[in-house]
Amino acid sequence: MVISSETHTVSYGEEEGEFYYHRIHRTKPFERNNHYHGTYEIYYLVSGERHYFIKEKLYSIRAGDLVLINKFDVHKTSGHGDPEHERIVINFSDSFLGKGHPLLASGLLGMFNQDRPLLRLTVPEQTIIMQILNKMADEIRERSASYEHMLQVLLTELLIKTYRLTHSASLPANVSMNPLHQKITDVVKFIHAHYADKITLQGLSETFYISPFYLSRIFKEITGFTIINYLNLTRIREAQRLLTDTDLKIVDIAESIGFESLTHFDRTFKKIMNMTASQYRKFNSVP
Numbered sequence: 001m002v003i004s005s006e007t008h009t010v011s012y013g014e015e016e017g018e019f020y021y022h023r024i025h026r027t028k029p030f031e032r033n034n035h036y037h038g039t040y041e042i043y044y045l046v047s048g049e050r051h052y053f054i055k056e057k058l059y060s061i062r063a064g065d066l067v068l069i070n071k072f073d074v075h076k077t078s079g080h081g082d083p084e085h086e087r088i089v090i091n092f093s094d095s096f097l098g099k100g101h102p103l104l105a106s107g108l109l110g111m112f113n114q115d116r117p118l119l120r121l122t123v124p125e126q127t128i129i130m131q132i133l134n135k136m137a138d139e140i141r142e143r144s145a146s147y148e149h150m151l152q153v154l155l156t157e158l159l160i161k162t163y164r165l166t167h168s169a170s171l172p173a174n175v176s177m178n179p180l181h182q183k184i185t186d187v188v189k190f191i192h193a194h195y196a197d198k199i200t201l202q203g204l205s206e207t208f209y210i211s212p213f214y215l216s217r218i219f220k221e222i223t224g225f226t227i228i229n230y231l232n233l234t235r236i237r238e239a240q241r242l243l244t245d246t247d248l249k250i251v252d253i254a255e256s257i258g259f260e261s262l263t264h265f266d267r268t269f270k271k272i273m274n275m276t277a278s279q280y281r282k283f284n285s286v287p
Helices: 108-113 123-142 147-165 179-194 201-208 212-223 227-245 250-256 262-273 277-284
Strands: 002-004 009-012 019-026 040-047 049-054 057-062 065-069 075-079 085-092 118-120
Touching: 009 123, 019 040, 019 123, 019 147, 040 049, 040 123, 049 065, 049 085, 057 065, 057 179, 065 108, 065 147, 085 123, 085 147, 108 147, 123 147, 179 201, 179 212, 179 227, 201 212, 201 227, 212 227, 227 250, 227 262, 227 277, 250 262, 250 277, 262 277
Parallel strands: none
Antiparallel strands: 002 009, 009 019, 019 085, 040 065, 040 085, 049 057, 049 075, 065 118
């Protein structure tokens, strides 16, 4: 745990671990490259304004907004106006609340898979959420007996309150209509729909009527990825699903998601996941 009064930081756990809590107040420009992780994420903006790129859309978020990000969804925050802002991030794994989530109502985590990642909360709703988040910070600071169990209880309460808000909170902020962002959104959607096909920078350039150089530059600028890296990431995410949910041979999975050789697939999978496809299947197989 790290606590710094200078930056108002409360930090606990690891982003890819079972439970992670991080609160920070920043006064200088901050931008994190596009990334994804195998944990669920809850992002709450305490103050300030930010841009948030999630999967294929860019959102403008303001103080009091709550963002839900599913496992393996690509996302990135960046500045919007005054760089000063304060935010709280929580990540948690499937295993943190116990096998089968005994404390959770059936289907509760499905809210992370909805096409509505941003909730705009009223002041009373913000108060409810902040009370829970502050209690978590208190538990982390004090580390009283069974504090980890209390974090589980508080996370469960947060999830239930948030689930209720998905049915009552305001609609998400409008997606940015900046023509450049819209163009990249269309490119990302195209990659999601055609990742199994042969996709090249030249082909995308011709499809979207934009020069290869300019497309490559603005895609990296907005998403944080090169086009080939984003394409490979999309393909590997689908490979993860097929490795977990099907009995397809690895060579057949590689071919079905657009890799021309098993060697290239193996090399790409290991680079992104830090393990081989066979290891991933073994670790994620149901006993």
